[in-house]
Amino acid sequence: MFYFNSYTLKLVANINLIDKSFTDAKIVGYKLYVQISKADIKLLVLDVATSTFIALKVYVLNDIYTDHALTEKIQLFIKEDTWINANFSSTHIIFVNNRATIMPNALFNKDELAIYHQYNFTPNETDNYYFDKFLNLPANNIYAVPDFIISCFDNVKNKHFFHFSTPLIASALLHAKNTNALSLIDVHVLPNSFQIIIIKNQQLTLYNSFDYQTSEDFIYYLLFVLEQQKIDNKKVHIRLLGEVEKNSTIYTLLNTYINEVSFLEKNDLLANSSLKLSYIFDEISPIYYYSIFQQYLCE
Template sequence: MLKKSKKISVIAQNKNLSIQFSLGGFSFCISNSDTKEIIVFTEYFFEKELDSPQLLLQKIITIFGDDKDLQQEFTSIFAVHQNNLSTLVPNEYFDRSNLDAYLKYTIKTLTTDFITYDSLETINASTVYIPYVNINNYLFQNFGEFEFKHHSSILIDKLLIFSKGNAESQFYINVASNQLDIVVCKQDSLIFYNSFSYTTKEDFIYYILFTAEQLQMNPNEFQLTFIGNINKESELYTITYNYIRNICFFKPILNFFTDSEEFLNHSNFILVS
């Protein structure tokens, strides 16, 4: 595993732990419970995409056993499940007693799958998803009660806040290992959200252009904003630049990664921004 970390010299008695995990990696953020100031951020990249949640659990157990920053008491723990096993449902069509019905047409589900949901009150919708139950069980057994959400719920909520008051449609792309989330919003309204798996740069640009076409957004006119694991040297950036005229990277209000040689300011938006 490749590990990157940033720490600041602050003493805090009470600390919160936020973690985010996917089949491609694991990251965590430790903050001061009283001031909300970030103290530690660490990210682990796996050598390759893992094949199962069972292998992910093994990685996480190893990380918790080896990383001394995780071997302390925390006031609260918050977990973010990152996967594409989700769908967004308007509340007018939402029935929490029938969650499997929302996933069965787009995701292969099993009768044993645990399905849950997050409420997105700002847009009157719910994220229905399959969490990594084995990871939740491990966290509960070792830390007790904790909160968890799907990464898309946090992503949408945060981007709606940042786009509020902007009269132009905002086209955001959150880039992760083999996965991209596309969020399009205007002022405080969500226009579009979807998550796609990609293998090649051609897959990547296809989903972007297809979404733009479906929304009748001109690639020569709209502003595309990148978030996450991407930089100007990336082949993903290069191919996007060949088709989209206006590209920028997200500029967070809280620049914890400023002057960091390990992290870019627009990376790890979900845990840090």
């Protein structure tokens, strides 16, 4: 893993996976995906010519609880990291937060983003508003990011901003379509939050994100959502994604309260596309990094 200290970027290479084919001379033919959260900064490289993911880096952030504290780490990251300053064919900057809301196309006006966002969230003076178009949903994902975070990326070349929930939803809908599933519940786990996506009759019924501090918080919120959606937890099947392992307390509680819980298999990670994984990902469980691997759906 990678750790920051207060003054320099201290790299402790635990996860630093780079295919032997990676070369700076070919960077203009690569796409870079950068996912920003208070827990970490992840970077993933796609070789467009071979349709293969060929590199992954992770910078772990400790004790980051505010956007201003996160900004300091982003500034240090941009100063020290070589990839973020390179001339990739495109750089997708993906923000992880729980401040996203979905608006159907029929009601959408790109000049009213702030108004739509205020339906569900208290506005902040520093908010910048953006929207992502869904690949397979007649709607837009509207989200806010503080302007002082956005300004950190002013000098990044060929950049595009996205919210991490957009491909999570798109991927769930694609999976339901490709497997002819009439219903699907995806639960995506991060260190301090989880996202739930519910699909019925191949239509998005619900997306929501919850912060949690304990495993008990996690299961409480999940069961509450199922109850509100009139879904029997003793009959339901949940597909578990993201940063969770079978020996975790969360998984133990899920097996206690949920009828059936399955982990996404590695072969299914990119099943909705023709993209491939380099041999380097044999060393880890790429499912752990599910959300950044789905960012190709935001093109």
